[in-house]
Amino acid sequence: MLEVSNLSAGYGAATVLQDVSISVGEGKIVVVTGPNGHGKTTLLRVLSGLLPVNHGEIAFRGERLNGRSAATIVAHGLVHIPQGDLLFVDLTVEQNLFMGAYLRNAWKARRERIRRVYELFPRLEERRTQQARTLSGGERRMLGIGRGLMSNAQLLMVDEPALGLAPVLVQEVYATLARVARSEATVLLVEETLANAKDIADYVYLMDTGRIVHHGTMAEFGADVLASTYLGNKEG
Amino acid sequence: MSDMTSAAAAKAKLARTLTWSKTPVVPTIVLVIVLAFIPLVWRNDYIISLLVLMLLFSLMTQSWNLTIGMCGIWNFGQLAIIAIGGYATGLLTIKLGMSAWLALPVGVLAGGLAAVIMVLPSIRLRGIYASMLTFAFAEVVRLLIIADSSGFTGGPFGLTGVKGLFDNLSSSWSLRAYFWLTLVLCAAVMLLVHRMMNSPFGMGLVSLRESVRFSIGMGINRRVQFIMATLISGLIAGLAGGLYATFYHGITPSFMGLGPMGLMVIMVVVGGLGTVRGPIIGAFAVTILSELLRDTVMWRLVVQGALLLLVLAFWPAGIDGLLQRSFDKLRGWMNVGQGEVEGGQDVAVAAGAAPVGPGPSLSAPAGPAAQPSEAASAVVAAAEPPKPAKKSGGFKAWLNADQPKADAAKPDALKGDKKT
Amino acid sequence: METLVQALISGLVFGAIYAIMTMGLTLVYGCLRTLNMAQGAFGMVGGYAAWVITTDMGAPPIVGLFVGALAAAGIGILTHFISIKPLVGRKDIDFEMTAYISTLVVAIMFSAAIILLFGARNKAIDPLVEGRLHVFGTVTVAWQQVAVAVVAFICLGGLSLLLSRSRQGLSIMAVAQQFDAAKLMGVPAGRVYWVTMALAGLLGGIAGVLLAPLYFVSPSAGDLPILKGLTVAVVAGLGSIRGTIYAAFIIGLIEALVATYLGSLWSLPVLFALIVVFMIVRPYGLFGKPEEERL
Numbered sequence: 001m002l003e004v005s006n007l008s009a010g011y012g013a014a015t016v017l018q019d020v021s022i023s024v025g026e027g028k029i030v031v032v033t034g035p036n037g038h039g040k041t042t043l044l045r046v047l048s049g050l051l052p053v054n055h056g057e058i059a060f061r062g063e064r065l066n067g068r069s070a071a072t073i074v075a076h077g078l079v080h081i082p083q084g085d086l087l088f089v090d091l092t093v094e095q096n097l098f099m100g101a102y103l104r105n106a107w108k109a110r111r112e113r114i115r116r117v118y119e120l121f122p123r124l125e126e127r128r129t130q131q132a133r134t135l136s137g138g139e140r141r142m143l144g145i146g147r148g149l150m151s152n153a154q155l156l157m158v159d160e161p162a163l164g165l166a167p168v169l170v171q172e173v174y175a176t177l178a179r180v181a182r183s184e185a186t187v188l189l190v191e192e193t194l195a196n197a198k199d200i201a202d203y204v205y206l207m208d209t210g211r212i213v214h215h216g217t218m219a220e221f222g223a224d225v226l227a228s229t230y231l232g233n234k235e236g
Numbered sequence: 237m238s239d240m241t242s243a244a245a246a247k248a249k250l251a252r253t254l255t256w257s258k259t260p261v262v263p264t265i266v267l268v269i270v271l272a273f274i275p276l277v278w279r280n281d282y283i284i285s286l287l288v289l290m291l292l293f294s295l296m297t298q299s300w301n302l303t304i305g306m307c308g309i310w311n312f313g314q315l316a317i318i319a320i321g322g323y324a325t326g327l328l329t330i331k332l333g334m335s336a337w338l339a340l341p342v343g344v345l346a347g348g349l350a351a352v353i354m355v356l357p358s359i360r361l362r363g364i365y366a367s368m369l370t371f372a373f374a375e376v377v378r379l380l381i382i383a384d385s386s387g388f389t390g391g392p393f394g395l396t397g398v399k400g401l402f403d404n405l406s407s408s409w410s411l412r413a414y415f416w417l418t419l420v421l422c423a424a425v426m427l428l429v430h431r432m433m434n435s436p437f438g439m440g441l442v443s444l445r446e447s448v449r450f451s452i453g454m455g456i457n458r459r460v461q462f463i464m465a466t467l468i469s470g471l472i473a474g475l476a477g478g479l480y481a482t483f484y485h486g487i488t489p490s491f492m493g494l495g496p497m498g499l500m501v502i503m504v505v506v507g508g509l510g511t512v513r514g515p516i517i518g519a520f521a522v523t524i525l526s527e528l529l530r531d532t533v534m535w536r537l538v539v540q541g542a543l544l545l546l547v548l549a550f551w552p553a554g555i556d557g558l559l560q561r562s563f564d565k566l567r568g569w570m571n572v573g574q575g576e577v578e579g580g581q582d583v584a585v586a587a588g589a590a591p592v593g594p595g596p597s598l599s600a601p602a603g604p605a606a607q608p609s610e611a612a613s614a615v616v617a618a619a620e621p622p623k624p625a626k627k628s629g630g631f632k633a634w635l636n637a638d639q640p641k642a643d644a645a646k647p648d649a650l651k652g653d654k655k656t
Numbered sequence: 657m658e659t660l661v662q663a664l665i666s667g668l669v670f671g672a673i674y675a676i677m678t679m680g681l682t683l684v685y686g687c688l689r690t691l692n693m694a695q696g697a698f699g700m701v702g703g704y705a706a707w708v709i710t711t712d713m714g715a716p717p718i719v720g721l722f723v724g725a726l727a728a729a730g731i732g733i734l735t736h737f738i739s740i741k742p743l744v745g746r747k748d749i750d751f752e753m754t755a756y757i758s759t760l761v762v763a764i765m766f767s768a769a770i771i772l773l774f775g776a777r778n779k780a781i782d783p784l785v786e787g788r789l790h791v792f793g794t795v796t797v798a799w800q801q802v803a804v805a806v807v808a809f810i811c812l813g814g815l816s817l818l819l820s821r822s823r824q825g826l827s828i829m830a831v832a833q834q835f836d837a838a839k840l841m842g843v844p845a846g847r848v849y850w851v852t853m854a855l856a857g858l859l860g861g862i863a864g865v866l867l868a869p870l871y872f873v874s875p876s877a878g879d880l881p882i883l884k885g886l887t888v889a890v891v892a893g894l895g896s897i898r899g900t901i902y903a904a905f906i907i908g909l910i911e912a913l914v915a916t917y918l919g920s921l922w923s924l925p926v927l928f929a930l931i932v933v934f935m936i937v938r939p940y941g942l943f944g945k946p947e948e949e950r951l
Contacts, residue, residue, distance in 0.1 A: 367753070
């Protein structure tokens with residue numbers, strides 16, 4: 001569904017991503033993991049159009065997306081749910097969700113879509129007229145994901161869904177993501193703590209200093225692989 | 237390596253804003269003497285009076301430049317300060333019959349005092365709030381004078397009958413006397429400003445300008461220096477105002493209006509902010525432009541406004557910046573082969589030319605951004621600081637950190653798998 | 657007692673006008689992070705447009721209101737394109753300060769252009785409605801004042817609906833609150849910007865036309881409104897819509913009371929004192945948020 005080939009990008013003169021190649025198959029849950037500050041968020045930002053591409057190709061469902069505007073990319077169904085939620089804090093839950101359906105087609109269908117989001121997140125429906133700033137951490141995360149679902153998202157890119165949440169909530173979020181992946185959209189996750197995604201991830205990419213250094217199925221990423229292969233390699 | 241270039245660049249950048257390293261007292265005196273011959277050879281009184289006007293404007297823009305250019309605070313009350321100096325001088329000659337020579341110093345002091353009063357409340361404020369405050373101050377003063385029906389300040393019609401400095405001379409000679417006086421004063425102020433900017437005092441203030449967005453974090457020293465700079469700026473402004481009032485034998489509240497304020501803004505920006513020569517260049521350029529457009533009075537303001545918008549859009553460093561860049565390019569050609577230094581200079585030219593534009597050089601992370609990269613990098617910067625190469629230490633630490641969390645998330649799995 | 661009621665009524669009307677006048681500033685600040693110094697000029701131009709249509713061309717005053725509002729909206733868009741858009745996204749300038757100066761100069765240019773077209777003299781314009789309404793005792797209200805209040809409330813109500821329900825309105829709020837997220841939802845920032853400026857123009861124009869019968873149509877008709885608008889905005893907290901409404905009425909009432917009991921000459925110094933006090937004590941206003949200081 002999403003094919004990223006030899007992507008290089010960064011902030012102005014500083015190149016962060018170097019020769020990154022990623023592939024996300026339809027209906028799968030793919031995780032990009034690695035330490036913070038090594039380019040995972042940058043990757044998503046390039047994919048969603050917030051940052052320009054220096055080199056490389058981004059192909060989404062056959063369409064070439066590099067250099068397109070953020071709005072166009074969203075219109076194609078590639079939706080980025082940013083780190084830290086970035087909610088419209090003074091708007092209500094419902095208004096936030098509606099904003100997710102800003103694009104014209106989605107807007108027309110917004111009432112149906114919001115019903116589906118409320119099915120997934122009943123707590124959001126309870127709080128629909130509350131301002132987003134009054135929500136708890138877990139609820140904000142739900143709102144962020146729900147908002148991303150409001151457009152006709154085919155591929156959801158979620159940046160650090162576990163960020164700042166207590167373990168119980170992390171489980172809940174991941175359970176929801178699993179449900180989303182089964183019914184609504186393909187999911188590409190950025191997750192610093194791979195263990196969080198252990199149960200649901202199909203495929204994992206390991207990113208270190210802006211490069212993909214290893215990738216494989218979740219099974220291959222057992223703890224011993226990480227510990228021996230990479231600890232060993234980096235030792236020198 | 238990058239550190240060295242940036243230090244050299246920073247130093248060169250500082251050098252850019254301080255146009256000469258030594259105060260050129262002698263060349264200036266020579267220049268003054270040369271220019272002093274103008275009114276002796278030129279018969280046209282109108283041109284001379286125009287020159288006097290330009291010199292007066294130069295005094296005003298230079299005074300303003302002290303706060304904007306050096307401190308980075310756009311105090312829009314400057315015209316009100318100038319006017320207060322003018323009104324003070326004028327009122328003393330009219331109401332008390334004082335000689336203009338005695339009234340003028342009072343005007344100077346009034347300007348200084350008014351400036352400090354105006355600026356005091358805004359010391360701790362962010363640039364734009366400080367500007368709004370000074371703008372409000374100026375407007376309130378102006379509107380109060382307009383609304384004054386008691387006849388004390390002359391109301392909307394202003395003061396008339398202010399005594400001149402050289403009333404005992406014929407009008408031609410009085411004109412020329414004003415020319416010489418303002419010429420000398422203008423040059424003196426220029427030297428003073430140059431001195432100031434090159435002193436530790438001045439450099440401290442310039443650093444303030446570069447970080448004026450963090451003005452709330454100003455140390456006490458900086459605040460005192462800022463007040464002092466404002467005081468000096470006010471004194472010069474008062475001087476300019478007093479001279480203006482005595483030269484034109486009057487002053488009106490429309491002097492403080494948005495029109496003249498806009499004109500001064502244009503002069504300062506077009507000339508080049510924060511430099512010694514900029515305000516003078518601007519004053520002369522804009523006045524000449526006004527003269528050329530003299531017959532089309534109202535188009536004048538539209539054209540000048542358009543000029544400002546163009547300058548802001550394309551050459552924020554103003555004419556002086558353009559001159560500086562051409563000068564540097566020239567020097568660059570002459571210094572080919574200096575390698576690192578030249579690189580530093582080029583960086584400095586690029587960096588120096590630009591930040592001298594309105595306000596500090598720090599880009600506004602809060603401003604709306606057209607390009608995705610700027611918005612993303614500025615707004616969400618906290619999430620992913622662009623570090624070129626993170627050490628493997630980070631990677632290892634991450635690996636190791638992974639284990640306990642894994643255990644916490646999944647109580648029943650792999651408990652025994654501690655790091656080796 | 658009756659003096660007090662008269663003053664209160666005045667205050668309410670002032671408040672309504674200030675709310676409309678300042679709302680443009682608030683929207684532009686919230687969305688574009690710009691202190692739009694041309695806001696007063698929008699009203700001034702609106703007044704002239706209304707004058708042309710009514711006094712010059714004989715249309716009824718209500719048409720004048722519409723035409724004035726639309727003309728001002730157009731001026732708002734123009735202002736955006738010549739003085740704000742060229743500055744957006746640039747790294748070599750301080751956007752906030754530069755846009756402030758830029759819009760100030762544009763305001764001056766509009767004044768100059770108006771003088772060019774219409775001459776510098778004041779022009780009189782008929783109010784929407786003539787006559788006064790007798791409330792009780794010696795308390796009267798000019799019907800024009802009632803009309804002003806009614807129009808203002810309708811506008812504020814309409815604006816509120818627009819901003820909270822419509823796609824465009826929500827996108828303005830979204831861009832104001834969380835620029836990056838808005839982009840990620842496909843909101844075209846460029847369009848939101850000029851739409852906001854058009855809206856600011858519209859509101860400013862309405863305020864200008866409503867005020868014109870009271871204060872004459874003149875090239876400097878925008879001076880006092882921008883000063884008062886700034887005062888309200890500072891007290892409210894830059895960018896806060898709710899704050900703007902509260903602050904507008906508070907200041908309207910204060911001004912009416914000061915004018916009644918101390919004389920209208922005092923209202924300006926009091927205004928200034930208000931600005932000073934707020935800047936020192938609470939620079940982010942009643943409803944602004946400290947974290948928005950953006951150091």
